[in-house]
Amino acid sequence: MAKYFDVSVEDIFNTMEARFRVEGAKGVNAVLAYDISGDGGGKWLVEVRDDSVKVAKTDDLSGFSVKTSADAETFVGVNIGKIDGTQAFMSGKIKIEGDMALVAASAKMFTRYSLPKKSAVTVQGIFDTLVARFQPQNAAGLDISVGYDITGDGGGQWTAVLKDGKCALETGLRDNCAVVNSVKAKDYIDLILGKLDPMVAMGSGRLKLKGDMNVAMQLPKIFAKFEPPKEEEEQELIVIKRNISVDMKYSTGPVMGKFFEGLIEKKILANKCPKCGRMQVPPREVCAECRCWAGDMIEVGPSGTITLIEIIYYSSPDPLTGETRETPYAQVHILLDGIGKEETFWHLLKNEDLADTKKGDRVRPVWSDNRVGSVHDIIHFERIRD
Numbered sequence: 001m002a003k004y005f006d007v008s009v010e011d012i013f014n015t016m017e018a019r020f021r022v023e024g025a026k027g028v029n030a031v032l033a034y035d036i037s038g039d040g041g042g043k044w045l046v047e048v049r050d051d052s053v054k055v056a057k058t059d060d061l062s063g064f065s066v067k068t069s070a071d072a073e074t075f076v077g078v079n080i081g082k083i084d085g086t087q088a089f090m091s092g093k094i095k096i097e098g099d100m101a102l103v104a105a106s107a108k109m110f111t112r113y114s115l116p117k118k119s120a121v122t123v124q125g126i127f128d129t130l131v132a133r134f135q136p137q138n139a140a141g142l143d144i145s146v147g148y149d150i151t152g153d154g155g156g157q158w159t160a161v162l163k164d165g166k167c168a169l170e171t172g173l174r175d176n177c178a179v180v181n182s183v184k185a186k187d188y189i190d191l192i193l194g195k196l197d198p199m200v201a202m203g204s205g206r207l208k209l210k211g212d213m214n215v216a217m218q219l220p221k222i223f224a225k226f227e228p229p230k231e232e233e234e235q236e237l238i239v240i241k242r243n244i245s246v247d248m249k250y251s252t253g254p255v256m257g258k259f260f261e262g263l264i265e266k267k268i269l270a271n272k273c274p275k276c277g278r279m280q281v282p283p284r285e286v287c288a289e290c291r292c293w294a295g296d297m298i299e300v301g302p303s304g305t306i307t308l309i310e311i312i313y314y315s316s317p318d319p320l321t322g323e324t325r326e327t328p329y330a331q332v333h334i335l336l337d338g339i340g341k342e343e344t345f346w347h348l349l350k351n352e353d354l355a356d357t358k359k360g361d362r363v364r365p366v367w368s369d370n371r372v373g374s375v376h377d378i379i380h381f382e383r384i385r386d
Contacts, residue, residue: 002040004076009040012079012113013055016046020053024108032102033064038072048109066098079113089314100313101327121228123154123185126192127169130160133224134167142222144215147177148188155185162222179211192226255285258297260373268301268365270339279339301336303364303384307344308333309357330354332381334363350382357383 002008013034025048032046043061047054061067070078074093077083088094096103127148139162146160159177161168173180183191187206190196201207209216252260255271259282262269270279271294273287280287280294287294309332315325329351333344349357350366357363363381371377 002038002072004040004073005080005082006115007076007080007113009036009042009072009076012076013044013046013057015113016055016110017053019111019113021109021111022051024105024110025051025053028102028105028109030065030099030102031063032106033061033067034075035061035067035069036072036075037069041072041075053109064098066096066100066102068103069095069097080115081112086314086316096313104314104324104327121189121193123150123156123188125229126189126226127156127158129226130158130223131167131169133226134162135222135224136165136167138218138221139165139167144178144212145174145176146215146219147173147180147211149173149180149182150185150188151182152185155188177211179209179213179215181216182208182210193228253285255283255294259283262297262299263375263377264371264373266302266365266367266371267299268336268345269297270300270336270343271295271297277340279343281336281339281343281345298338300338301334301345301365303362304334304336304339304345306332306357306359306361306363307335309349309359311354328354330357332357332363334381347378348380350380353383 028048029050030048032048034044034046036042036044043058045056045058045061045064047056068075070088070093074083074088078085078088078094085094089096142162143164144162146162148158148160150156150158157171157173159170159172159174161170161174181188183201183206187196187201191198191201191207196206198207202209251257259269268281269283270281271283272279273290273292274295275290275292276287278287278289279298279300281300283294283297285294286292309330311328311330312325313328315327315329317324330349331346332349333346335341335343336345339345347365349363362384364384365378366380366382368377368379
């Protein structure tokens with residue numbers, strides 16, 4: 001099975017049910033489809049219903065709420081943090097079809113896949129300590145050879161030669177071994193660590209002893225218990241969350257200052273070029289066309305007509321707070337009443353109006369109760385339905 005970064009696509013999906021977070025899936029009823037191409041790929045459906053999850057490999061991806069398509073290497077890399085998901089999406093290596101909001105929500109529904117910890121104990125490591133674990137007081141008068149035939153990945157053959165109260169370890173098997181232990185590498189490690197009972201291993205045929213059984217029974221006394229090396233503790237990652245800010249003041253100037261003051265009074269102000277008549281909102285000191293000083297302030301709107309709708313399905317985190325706006329949401333360009341056709345006012349559309357609002361619809365501002373002279377004095381624009 002193909003692996004990328006030591007992980008296969010199957011590893012990701014086989015652990016999804018165990019990595020499911022009920023608290024992150026509250027109110028979610030959806031089917032997430034995955035079409036993973038390339039070596040080790042396949043098709044999977046992940047059904048989230050009533051705070052539960054079911055993962056199944058399939059040939060039919062119909063009926064999905066959202067489908068993610070990617071090659072196997074990209075999919076694995078994104079899931080284990082080796083490949084940046086945003087860059088993969090922007091470059092076309094990941095394609096999304098359907099409700100993109102569910103893709104963002106899946107990060108809350110599942111914990112990130114982590115590589116299983118590999119055992120620090122190896123067969124070679126056990127035999128490297130064999131001579132040091134030899135207890136001569138329990139091997140008095142013995143002149144024998146003990147063979148070990150360890151099969152499978154990480155295995156090998158060794159002979160422990162016991163003579164004159166000393167122990168020597170040789171690679172390979174001698175012909176005159178008093179007893180030979182035959183066992184798979186994994187089972188041998190489990191036997192040494194006490195995870196596998198010797199009687200159970202012998203009864204099931206996983207451990208085979210050939211030769212003098214009396215010698216075999218003495219081995220736990222002749223060699224002290226193996227102590228596995230202590231695993232290094234993972235370094236704690238300390239995160240300090242704070243907003244980076246600079247204590248400074250910004251002057252809005254004589255033009256924008258008046259614009260912000262108008263918002264406090266629920267007024268949207270524009271200014272008019274004395275030369276070409278262009279209306280600008282928000283107002284600027286200089287006309288964008290004539291490059292001459294713009295004229296007096298004129299109240300416009302506050303209602304208007306939508307000329308352009310931009311729907312955002314993927315939101316980047318705020319660089320200061322780290323917070324990400326819930327998606328999807330819409331930005332609208334509004335031709336306010338009293339403005340010429342050359343200047344639109346940009347703002348957010350009320351989320352509840354997103355589904356059925358279109359270009360040409362009439363909208364009006366929803367004002368904040370606590371207005372301080374800021375762009376946030378207008379919460380959003382809502383569709384006029386009366």
